[in-house]
Amino acid sequence: MNDEDLLLLLLTLPFLGSFAAALLKTAARTAAASLAGLVALAALVITAALYPSVAGGNVVRISFEWLPTLDLNFTLRMDGFAWMFAMLITGIGLLVAVYAHYYMSKEDPVPRFFSFLLAFMGAMLGIALSGNLILLAIFWELTSIVSFLLIGYWHQNAAARDGSRMALTVTGMGGLCLLVGLLLLGHIAGGYDLDKVLAAGDAIRAHPLYLPALILVLMGALTKSAQFPFHFWLPNAMAAPTPVSAYLHSATMVKAGVFLLVRLWPALSGTYEWFWLVGLAGTATLLLGAYFAIFQQDLKGLLAYSTISHLGLITTLLSLGSPLAAVAAIFHMMNHATFKASLFMAAGIIDHETGTRDMRRLSGLFRFLPITATLAMVASAAMAGVPLLNGFLSKEMFFAETVETHADSMLDKALPYIATIAGAFAVTYSLRFIHTVFFGPPPTDLPKAEPHEPPHWMRLPIELLVLLCLIVGMVPAMSIGPFLHTAVTAVLGTETPEYSLAVWHGFNLPLVMSIVALAAGTLLYLLLRRYLATCENGPPLFRHLQGQRIFERILVTVSWKWARWLEAYSGTRRLQPQLRLLTALGFVAAFVPLYFGGFHPRPLSFARPDLVFSMIWLIGIFSALGAAYQAKYHRVAALTMLGGAGLMTCLTFVWLSAPDLALTQLLVEVVTTVLILLGLRWLPKRNEKIDNTVNFSGRLRRLRDLTIAVACGIGMSLLSYAVMTLPVPDAIANYFLEKAYTEGGGRNVVNVILVDFRAFDTMGEITVLAIVALTVFALLRRFRPAADSVAVPEQQRIQNAYDDARPERAPGDTVRDYLLVPSVIMQWLFPVIITFAAFLFVRGHDLPGGGFAAGIAMAIAFLLQYLAGGARWAEDRLRILPVRWIGAGLLTAAATGMGSWLFGRPFLTTYAQYVDIPLIGKVPLATAMLFDLGVFALVVGATVLMLIALAHQSIRVYRVRSPEPLKSEEA
């Protein structure tokens, strides 16, 4: 396998593993752990195998086109820095998988845990390896989501739920900011490819959008790395299982923020804004995190704040903008990951063995856990920065950097002091961790008595990590040296400074600072010891100022109070004000740009008014007004006039060369009218005599509505006039007209557009039609209509009385024969209309017609049978399965579209040919016709389904109808 394939495999492997783990049974503990371990091991081996390819400043790249027009490609890119980060992710991932196997309890759904863990590993590798900014943002969000799932893994625990929600809100919000920031960066650099952006550093820094882009990117990075003032989510995320804390919240995910800062360091750093924004956040986090860590009573809380502080240290280093500081930052990222992950694992063992993490209850554990205690001591010495351990080296580099002058300012001058104080704090909390937990009298009130050493495999990851701390701490140049150099050159390129990784640099200022910090930290611990043994959780004074509280208060304010306020003052449950507002807004939205944009319709021309057309529209206008006037009290009259307006629309289509539209409109008009007529019987009776007195406010309301209606009407008139008289630009119409015959094989251009050129749109539209029909069907299945508002008509009553009076006639005989002649004619029309529909369908490609029109015509054929004989009669004789028609239609259309794949063409490519059929003659035969057949079947099915569903309600009513004549309701 070549390097590119390995790179792709490296990224996909964890996701595949995650998927496989998700499929395992809940009880498959060992299988899930082995799977995760093997995947992590394989990923680690692949990463290690890629080292020769990235050593010496080379880059492994693989790229797939995704949306090339937007410069969005699926690009993976591994350089030395990404390699080092990938090593961290896979290496610690492997150790955490081993550790977690022993840590997770039997009751937990373990496969799910490992599935999330592997998904997280994949997402994290995605961040490290992305060669495209947008891709990076996607993986970034993915880590937020998986982190949410992992923190909330024990979802029965309220703290876990709250912690995960908070982490998601904070990092997710940061992720959104980051996305916008990266979009800005890409916009400035002229592309989203990482190399392109990194090369455009000078252009980016000089651009007016630099500051907004910087702030947005920093929002992403600082939230992810839990930097002040967004640090508060990390301690709350400690509700996660400890392997998650070790992996996500110390070694990898929180490093993503600083990783991004390093990654974009060549493009963004070195400005005054960068120094101040990053520096302030970094130093504040460094100092406050260390200070808060001292006063934590929860072991994991102490480690969490210490992590925050160390991340602040890295951020501070990056703010300085000097290459040497960047080297120190990269170095410290690695060192911190090793000692902090091992400390978290040790804390997990202590929790596991004693049942508590409260340092007020833990004491003297050395005698029970000597090996774990020793390992934890070494790791916390590294955390405190004791010589001969890796933490000391990077901390010395940090001290050395703070002494240098960078951007001459107050902050820069204060930096050495801040660094020393933070170093002293680090010594204090490290000392406290060790001394409280492992020394002193034996513990008295542990939830689990008799703690003992864990299984060796659970301790093994800690041993390996601590070993690394020691090796790097003692022989840095020989162990980490070359790898660090590869990573540093990948970021800094030609700017890579001379640096030395020796343990002893002679007696210099940084060493003095280290000694001062060690001494002051120890002294501070001795002073605070008594207080800390019993004090409440959290530092004095700051204890009450909890980030969590503030966060929740903001959330409540925004999402509850403000929302309620807005709802109370601007919301309504009533439809009329909503519609009024919408209509008025629509009017304003059209009016404002037209008015200010200079809307000059052509002067009205009254020349040559076509007399017939004017007459058509005179009727149309009166119909529309009449429908509006009568819709309240005379529904049938309103429906008739609505139909009149529809017919005039239809005639307009005939008049203005749109035969297809006219045909479809006419058929739809028939179906709509029947449908509404079917529904009319369930609407309440309305008496004109009642409700005739309209008070003043009612009149005012009507006047307002009338004004809106008139304004909309006039506006629409002007707009349509302007649009119609505008000279038509050379639109796409010509394209369709020219290609319809040659490429679509049809002469009816409208039909060719529908079933060929824009067939995909049509496909969407018929899908909508199918969904609406099914919705109607579903609604009516559960629906019990209101009682009939119309009593039995007088004529029917007379007919029934006639039957009752004669012994030879059964009641209902006369009613059955009512309108016998028309219904026989309607029955006879059935085959005629079907032939008509077939005719419309076949000629559709060349002449007006087509699937839509034919489908509705066919539906009318069925409808007539229902009208002629009633629902029962029709269904005794006809088996119509409209849902199958719909399904068959949709499948036919989709299959026709996919058929073109067989010939290696894109979806819905059509083929056309004229075929001679005996007797009939030359017939256009295109695969588009098959598609049209699907449209036809679907339209038939959908229309019939809706009509039948409504018609069936009348049968239901008979079932529930009470013997007494119904009282008519008052409106």
Added chain:
Amino acid sequence: MELVLAIGIGVMTGSGVWLLLRPRTYQVIVGLSLLSYAVNLFIFGVGGIKRHAPPILPEGGIADPARFTDPVPQALVLTAIVIGFATTALFLVVLLASRGLTGTDHVDGREQSK
């Protein structure tokens, strides 16, 4: 011709909007139907209106595109007509269901208190 059609569209829109703002479901359904006529005609008119120029090509294909009316708005309106029918049907069913459930045909499902 354009003027007549424009006035017609305007009147239909006005009547439709007026009905849309009324309190009875039946008024709203009639109003929506009128509005959809108006909108369909408007879209149809966007391509410019022509008489005696249906987009049906002669045997053998095109001679001169200028002799035909614009087929694109027609294709748009054709599907709009069918979908408009479907939504009218849906709305009708919803209004009937609402009437069955609440006993009133007021758009809010209850009579407005005065």
